[in-house]
Amino acid sequence: MHISNTMGLKICPCALCLIILVGFSSSVQFSSSPYAVTGEAYLFVGEDLRLYCTLSEEFLQNFNASDISFTFQYQTEANTTCVPASDVHIVDSNVAMLIIHNITFQNVGPYSCYVGGPYCHDQYSKDSQYVGVSDDISIEYSPQNVTNFKCVLYNWDEFMNCTWQHPVEYRNVENIKVTTIYAVARDISAECPKETNTSCTWYKENLRLARIYYVQVNVINTKNNATATSLFWFKPFALVKPEPVQNLKIIAVSEESPGCLLLSWSHARIFRNKVYRIKHQNETDKEFYVLYDNLTETNMTICGYLPYTFQNFSVECYPTSGYWSEPVYAGNTTPMIAPSEGPRVTNGSFTSTPCVGSQRKVVLMWQEVEVSAQNGIIDGYLIKSGETDLANVTANTYSATVDIPCYTASELHIFAHNKGGYSQKPAVLVIHPVTVICK
Numbered sequence: 001m002h003i004s005n006t007m008g009l010k011i012c013p014c015a016l017c018l019i020i021l022v023g024f025s026s027s028v029q030f031s032s033s034p035y036a037v038t039g040e041a042y043l044f045v046g047e048d049l050r051l052y053c054t055l056s057e058e059f060l061q062n063f064n065a066s067d068i069s070f071t072f073q074y075q076t077e078a079n080t081t082c083v084p085a086s087d088v089h090i091v092d093s094n095v096a097m098l099i100i101h102n103i104t105f106q107n108v109g110p111y112s113c114y115v116g117g118p119y120c121h122d123q124y125s126k127d128s129q130y131v132g133v134s135d136d137i138s139i140e141y142s143p144q145n146v147t148n149f150k151c152v153l154y155n156w157d158e159f160m161n162c163t164w165q166h167p168v169e170y171r172n173v174e175n176i177k178v179t180t181i182y183a184v185a186r187d188i189s190a191e192c193p194k195e196t197n198t199s200c201t202w203y204k205e206n207l208r209l210a211r212i213y214y215v216q217v218n219v220i221n222t223k224n225n226a227t228a229t230s231l232f233w234f235k236p237f238a239l240v241k242p243e244p245v246q247n248l249k250i251i252a253v254s255e256e257s258p259g260c261l262l263l264s265w266s267h268a269r270i271f272r273n274k275v276y277r278i279k280h281q282n283e284t285d286k287e288f289y290v291l292y293d294n295l296t297e298t299n300m301t302i303c304g305y306l307p308y309t310f311q312n313f314s315v316e317c318y319p320t321s322g323y324w325s326e327p328v329y330a331g332n333t334t335p336m337i338a339p340s341e342g343p344r345v346t347n348g349s350f351t352s353t354p355c356v357g358s359q360r361k362v363v364l365m366w367q368e369v370e371v372s373a374q375n376g377i378i379d380g381y382l383i384k385s386g387e388t389d390l391a392n393v394t395a396n397t398y399s400a401t402v403d404i405p406c407y408t409a410s411e412l413h414i415f416a417h418n419k420g421g422y423s424q425k426p427a428v429l430v431i432h433p434v435t436v437i438c439k
Contacts, residue, residue: 036053036054036055036056036113036131036132037051037052037053037054037111037112037113037131037132037133037134038051038052038054038134039051039052039098039134041134041135041136041137041138042137042138042139042140042223042224043103043137043138043139043140044139044140044141044142044226045103045104045105045139045140045141045142046102046103046142047102047103048099048100048101048102048103049098049099049100049103049107049137050097050098050099051070051097051098051111051113051134052091052095052096052097052098053068053070053095053096053097053098053113053115053131053132054094054095055068055094055095055115055131059094059115059129059131060093060094062116063115063116064093064094065090065091065092065093065094065095065096066090066096067115067116068088068096068113068114068115068131069082069083069085069088069113069114069115070082070083070087070088070098070111070112070113070114071083071111071112071114072107072109072110072111072112073109073110073112074106074108074109080112083098083100083111087099087100096113098111103139104139105139105171107137107139108136108137108138108139109136109137110133110134110135110136110137111133111134111137112130112131112132112133112134113130113131113132113133114128114129114130114131115128115129115131116128116129138172139171140170140171140172140175140221140223141168141169141170141171142221142226142228143176143219143220143221143226143227143228144166144167144168144219144228145167145219145228145229145230146164146165146166146167146217146219146228146230147164147165147166147167148163148164148165149162149163149164149215149217149230149232150162150163150164151163151213151215151234151236151239152239152240152241152322152323153209153236153237153239153240153241153322154240154241154243155240155241155242155243155269156209156237156240156242156269156272156319157204157207157209158204159201159202159203159204159207160201160202160207160236160239161199161200161201161202162199162200162201162215162232163198163199164198164199164217164230165198166197166198166219173197175221175222175223176197176219176220176221176222177219177220177222178195178196178197178198178217178218178219178220179191179192179195179217179218179220180192180195180200180215180216180217180218181215181216181218182200182213182214182215182216183213183214184208184211184212184213184214185211185212189214189216193206200215207236209236209237210237212233212234212235213233213234213235213236214231214232214233215231215232215233215234216229216230216231216232217229217230217231217232237320237321238321238322239321239322239323240319240320240321240322240323241319241322241323241324241325242267242269242272242274242317242318242319242322242325243267243268243269243317243325244316244317244325244326244327244328245265245266245267245276245298245315245316245317245325245328246265246266246267246268246328247264247265247266248263248264248265248313248315248328248329248330249263249264249265249330250262250263250311250313250330250331250332251332252332252334252335253301253303257303258307258334258335258336258337258420259303259304259305259306259307259334260301260302260303260304260305260334261301261302261303261305261311261332261334262299262300262301263278263299263300263301263302263313263315263330264298264299264300265298265299265315265328266298267298267317272319273319273320274317274318274319274320275293275294275295275296275317275318276295276296276297276298276315276316276317276318277290277292277293277294277295277315277316277317277318277324278290278291278292278293278295278300278302278313278314278315279291279313279314279315279316279327280302280311280312280313281311281312281313281314282305282309282310282311282312283309283310288312288314288327291313305334306334306375307334307335307336307337307375307376307420308333308334308335308336308337308374308375308376308377309333309334310331310332310333311331311332311333311334312329312330312331313329313330313331314327314328314329314330315327315328316328335420336375336376336377336418336419336420337375337376337420337421338375338417338418338420338421338422338423338424339369339373339374339375339376339378339416339417339418339420339422339423340372340373340375340423340424340425341369341370341373341416341423341424341425341426341427342366342369342381342413342414342415342416342423342425342426342427343366343367343368343369343381343398343414343416343427344366344367344368344369344370344427345365345366345367345414345427345428345429349364349365349366349429350362350363350364350365350429350431351363351365352431355406355434357406358405358406358407359403359404359405359406360403360404360405360406360434361401361402361403362401362402362403362404362410362431363399363400363401364383364399364400364401364402364412364414364429365398365399366381366398366399366414366427367398368398369416369423373423374416374418375418375420376418376419376420377395377418377419378395378416378417378418379394379395379417379418379419380392380393380394380395380397380416380417381393381395381397381400381414381415381416381417382414382415382417382422383400383402383412383413383414383415384412384413384415384426385402385404385410385411385412385413390402390403390404390412404431405433406433406434407433407434408433409430409431409432409433410430410431411428411429411430411431412428412429412430412431413426413427413428414426414427414428414429
């Protein structure tokens with residue numbers, strides 16, 4: 001994506017703030033001087049806070065600037081904190097300056113000035129006198145150049161949307177204004193048709209797609225008009241995101257090819273150049289994996305899947321240049337085929353009754369078919385002796401009673417069956433004849 005960025009920052013100083021008086025301990029004397037503490041009350045993170053405490057004539061009779069100290073009350077706390085003496089600097093005989101470098105949001109709140117006995121070390125000193133207090137110091141992030149600028153032209157000509165992010169979370173968003181100006185090629189610039197603090201949208205009636213767009217995003221602090229400006233350019237047709245494919249269908253190819261599925265789909269923009277991508281997820285996968293890429297046809301036969309397993313697919317569309325469309329999902333289950341083998345049996349898994357004449361009853365017992373050999377849902381079991389059907393039981397039955405000869409060996413075959421047919425390999429039980437003992 002061809003997007004370039006040219007950025008600049010312009011910051012204007014704010015005016016000096018008025019001073020208000022606050023309450024204080026009854027043990028502290030005070031002055032009624034209304035403008036004793038001055039300085040900028042609205043600053044940006046990382047700047048230096050500078051406040052000046054000026055002593056009036058009534059204080060200069062007994063004190064000078066070296067007797068000045070400052071306290072600070074954080075905006076959300078009731079307790080007062082003393083400012084280190086190392087942050088207080090003498091300007092002249094009646095003015096001391098408080099400097100706090102690289103301020104943060106922890107410096108928000110009012111600062112008070114005292115003179116005389118060090119109020120910060122002895123709050124009960126009768127010599128400590130209140131001089132004045134600053135306005136609440138307000139701190140904000142300076143306007144920042146926007147980041148992660150991204151533009152998308154939807155479906156070649158429907159609408160275009162550019163978005164961006166602010167690298168900081170401004171504390172007072174009501175003081176932050178974002179304006180977006182654009183120009184197409186060398187035309188006169190215009191305002192964004194529909195803008196928010198993080199986006200600009202052009203609709204079909206005001207799109208001019210075959211040209212280069214220049215977009216300027218201004219982030220303005222309305223308190224002091226400080227501005228950060230970012231400039232980007234791009235070609236809309238290089239940023240197309242098509243609409244999703246339609247009519248995605250997945251069907252089994254044929255009974256003769258049970259492991260094959262036919263995928264077919266369509267797209268509304270049949271005359272636009274585009275390619276397709278198929279992703280696949282089977283029952284054990286946690287995510288989709290690319291199966292085929294750069295397809296130009298709108299159908300695909302995919303084989304090699306196990307019988308009676310659910311296969312999930314997605315299809316996406318990509319233009320000549322830009323972004324993949326949103327995926328469309330569909331899935332299907334491959335057809336059943338006959339079980340690979342019969343149920344599980346072990347030698348001697350039967351019981352026999354005494355002979356009646358030349359026949360006896362035998363109860364056969366087995367276990368279900370191995371899962372990997374079922375190839376579908378087992379419907380039941382068929383017991384045969386040669387070509388003769390002896391019994392047919394349902395899927396949840398794991399035994400059957402059959403009549404067999406007493407004095408000849410019997411080889412019984414147990415077939416499992418589902419909708420795909422009977423297992424080609426049955427389970428086999430050989431039952432030996434009854435032995436006759438002559439007396």
